[in-house]
Amino acid sequence: MTASSMEELVSLCKRRGFIFQSNDIYGGIKGLYDYGPMGVELKNNLKQAWWKSMVYERDDIEGLDASILSAPVVLQQSGHEDTFTDPLVDCKNCKSRWRADQLSNNTCPECKSEDLTDPRPFNLMFKTAIGPVDDGSSFAYLRPETCQQIFTNFKNITDSTSRVVPFGIAQIGKAFRNEITPRNFIFRVREFEQMELEFFVKPGSDDEWHQYWVEKRIEWWESQGVSKKNLHSIDVEKSELSHYSKATVDIMYEFPHGKEELEGIANRTDFDLGSHTKNQKDFDITSVVKKNEHSTTKLGVQNLEEKTSYIPYVIEPSAGVDRGLLAILNEAYTLENLENGNTRTVLKLKPHLSPIKAAVIPLKKNNEQIVAKAKVIKNELQNLGMGRVILENSGNIGKNYRRHDEIGTPICITVDFETLDDDSVTVRDRDSMNQERVSSTELNQFYQKYFH
Ligand code: GAP
Numbered sequence: 001m002t003a004s005s006m007e008e009l010v011s012l013c014k015r016r017g018f019i020f021q022s023n024d025i026y027g028g029i030k031g032l033y034d035y036g037p038m039g040v041e042l043k044n045n046l047k048q049a050w051w052k053s054m055v056y057e058r059d060d061i062e063g064l065d066a067s068i069l070s071a072p073v074v075l076q077q078s079g080h081e082d083t084f085t086d087p088l089v090d091c092k093n094c095k096s097r098w099r100a101d102q103l104s105n106n107t108c109p110e111c112k113s114e115d116l117t118d119p120r121p122f123n124l125m126f127k128t129a130i131g132p133v134d135d136g137s138s139f140a141y142l143r144p145e146t147c148q149q150i151f152t153n154f155k156n157i158t159d160s161t162s163r164v165v166p167f168g169i170a171q172i173g174k175a176f177r178n179e180i181t182p183r184n185f186i187f188r189v190r191e192f193e194q195m196e197l198e199f200f201v202k203p204g205s206d207d208e209w210h211q212y213w214v215e216k217r218i219e220w221w222e223s224q225g226v227s228k229k230n231l232h233s234i235d236v237e238k239s240e241l242s243h244y245s246k247a248t249v250d251i252m253y254e255f256p257h258g259k260e261e262l263e264g265i266a267n268r269t270d271f272d273l274g275s276h277t278k279n280q281k282d283f284d285i286t287s288v289v290k291k292n293e294h295s296t297t298k299l300g301v302q303n304l305e306e307k308t309s310y311i312p313y314v315i316e317p318s319a320g321v322d323r324g325l326l327a328i329l330n331e332a333y334t335l336e337n338l339e340n341g342n343t344r345t346v347l348k349l350k351p352h353l354s355p356i357k358a359a360v361i362p363l364k365k366n367n368e369q370i371v372a373k374a375k376v377i378k379n380e381l382q383n384l385g386m387g388r389v390i391l392e393n394s395g396n397i398g399k400n401y402r403r404h405d406e407i408g409t410p411i412c413i414t415v416d417f418e419t420l421d422d423d424s425v426t427v428r429d430r431d432s433m434n435q436e437r438v439s440s441t442e443l444n445q446f447y448q449k450y451f452h
Contacts, residue, residue, distance in 0.1 A: 203269075
């Protein structure tokens with residue numbers, strides 16, 4: 001089941017501490033959101049799942065965590081200074097500003113006037129001053145995509161790890177875009193996170209690797225609980241391709257507001273390493289790159305058989321963390337009609353993504369023995385390292401179940417008077433709502449099974 005509207009998700013996210021409007025108490029800023037106590041856990045779990053599948057479970061990918069502030073030359077060479085623009089129009093009547101490609105019938109969405117200016121390119125990158133003098137002479141860009149520092153670190157990584165192609169470099173981190181019309185909650189925002197892999201391959205094997213990564217990435221989204229029927233892959237039209245791409249497949253998801261891009265998988269050819277390399281003439285670069293007079297480093301690799309060097313091609317699966325989180329929340333959101341006529345909201349998240357892995361609830365908040373036993377159980381489960389376990393010693397049991405259903409906690413463990421006699425606890429399963437008695441000695445094993 002999915003949410004019937006974005007409003008349902010927005011409301012749950014605020015009510016249960018997943019996501020808040022940023023700068024809320026001062027009226028907020030459009031396109032910026034803060035992740036609350038539940039949101040930060042869910043987001044970390046999603047990023048961890050991606051990292052695990054890319055870096056830990058494979059033997060051909062290394063990780064990186066590079067700086068956000070980027071030297072202008074990096075984004076000149078990458079083509080972003082020239083081409084990372086949206087076409088903007090101004091409404092001459094109400095003075096509002098819009099993205100030309102998002103208008104219907106060339107009409108101002110605000111006042112319905114058709115008296116608009118011609119489109120002008122507007123660069124989406126944020127700038128900030130570096131150093132104490134803000135006179136424009138020394139500035140940096142806030143990176144608009146995380147991958148450029150993967151390319152600039154290519155030689156550092158091959159030198160320090162002895163990697164040879166095919167191999168990849170993975171990075172998760174913030175990216176910034178001055179979106180003109182941020183909208184649809186966390187779908188299109190100005191500050192977001194990306195999970196990007198740059199997978200370097202021999203030219204000629206690129207089409208095969210591209211196909212490979214499209215399949216892998218769809219499988220991965222499914223393993224995070226996104227249903228196949230809501231995922232679609234589309235080949236991006238040639239005329240719509242980014243300046244660096246030979247071919248891009250977009251993984252689209254049926255978001256509550258419509259079918260839109262969740263992840264893009266691009267064949268970036270030798271464009272990026274070719275643009276950032278020193279001595280471009282020494283290589284047979286196939287893409288059209290900007291002349292580079294600044295780079296200090298050659299970014300080619302050896303072809304040992306032919307004793308030549310070449311610039312690898314790169315396949316890039318680039319996923320948005322925030323869009324992924326929105327898709328996962330939407331998939332997990334379930335409204336159930338209960339036999340007693342009530343309804344319950346439950347987030348049927350995959351347990352490895354759940355913000356809280358288990359809630360330990362002492363039935364009597366003022367009984368020292370019960371509370372002490374609950375604390376012992378909480379600490380033991382916490383030490384198993386599966387994620388956050390919470391001691392829930394406020395509110396009544398019904399309210400606790402309701403809250404934990406809504407935040408997607410897989411199990412609630414109640415410690416009661418019987419526990420003091422026979423050392424067993426009641427475990428309630430989120431999805432089935434079944435309750436069973438489990439002995440304390442078997443609890444660790446019982447709990448761990450949820451995550452395998
Ligand atoms: N390095 C390639 C790249 O950045 P992109 O298609 O512009 O490609 C990749 O972005 C992914 O980043 C998108 O599929 C989307 O999930 C996410 N993304 C891009 N812009 C975003 C925005 N304004 N808000 C939230 N997520 C965004």
